[in-house]
Amino acid sequence: MMADTRTNAGVDNISSYRKLYLFEADDRVISIATAGNLSVTQATLAKLEEGIKNEETGEIETLYTVPTLFRAAELVGKVLRETQIEIKSGYEAEGISFGATMLLGGQIGKEKLKLYLIYDVGNSISCGLDTPYLQIGELKYGKPILDRALQYETPFNEAVKLALISFDSTMRSNLAVGLPIDILMLRRGEGAKPVKYRVERDDAYFQDLSRAWGQKLREAQASIPRPPFVELPANK
Numbered sequence: 001m002m003a004d005t006r007t008n009a010g011v012d013n014i015s016s017y018r019k020l021y022l023f024e025a026d027d028r029v030i031s032i033a034t035a036g037n038l039s040v041t042q043a044t045l046a047k048l049e050e051g052i053k054n055e056e057t058g059e060i061e062t063l064y065t066v067p068t069l070f071r072a073a074e075l076v077g078k079v080l081r082e083t084q085i086e087i088k089s090g091y092e093a094e095g096i097s098f099g100a101t102m103l104l105g106g107q108i109g110k111e112k113l114k115l116y117l118i119y120d121v122g123n124s125i126s127c128g129l130d131t132p133y134l135q136i137g138e139l140k141y142g143k144p145i146l147d148r149a150l151q152y153e154t155p156f157n158e159a160v161k162l163a164l165i166s167f168d169s170t171m172r173s174n175l176a177v178g179l180p181i182d183i184l185m186l187r188r189g190e191g192a193k194p195v196k197y198r199v200e201r202d203d204a205y206f207q208d209l210s211r212a213w214g215q216k217l218r219e220a221q222a223s224i225p226r227p228p229f230v231e232l233p234a235n236k
Helices: 038-050 069-094 143-149 156-173 204-223
Strands: 002-004 006-008 014-016 020-025 028-036 100-108 114-118 124-126 181-185 195-199
Touching: 002 028, 002 156, 020 181, 028 038, 028 069, 038 069, 038 100, 069 100, 069 114, 069 124, 143 156, 156 181, 156 204
Parallel strands: none
Antiparallel strands: 002 181, 006 014, 020 028, 028 100, 100 114, 114 124, 181 195
């Protein structure tokens, strides 16, 4: 899972804020990435930390007590929707967007590694064979790279590389996305430990990747035959 850290409240109010969070215990690794209205996502995470009362059992549920990752996605969706309803009238009156989405992934106990996209209305979809990745936030610039190159069988290291290329392409065209980029990696298997990494502005690998990607694109473009319906100038 990857997330940039740029927040944007207008061209004169751009700052950095973490959007990738880890909830880890002996029997579970759960990660959440956020996109959209920052106050909505932060309030949602704060409520999840405090716990939500389960109407059926009367017990307080948190991400550290839910029995399955699907139940975790249900809990996050419920809190996200309730948070938006609470602040909706105030934001609507000011004409401010209050939409927010989240990615939730990881594993609990012996269950399989899973990933969910949680919409602002509280429902979710899961990642699988036909949908090898899920994406939130600024989609349009980096998504074509993932659609063309990322498959369910893509090796782990190549998937990380493709995600970084997708971010680099997005940052070239969209000021709302920027470094640093937080990365959380988790391999399948019970007891697997998460690996965290932050791509800073001076990260040598990311700088090399950006330069190499631009060069390879220019080489690929030059190698493709010219359109046959475009006539060359008379002096060519």
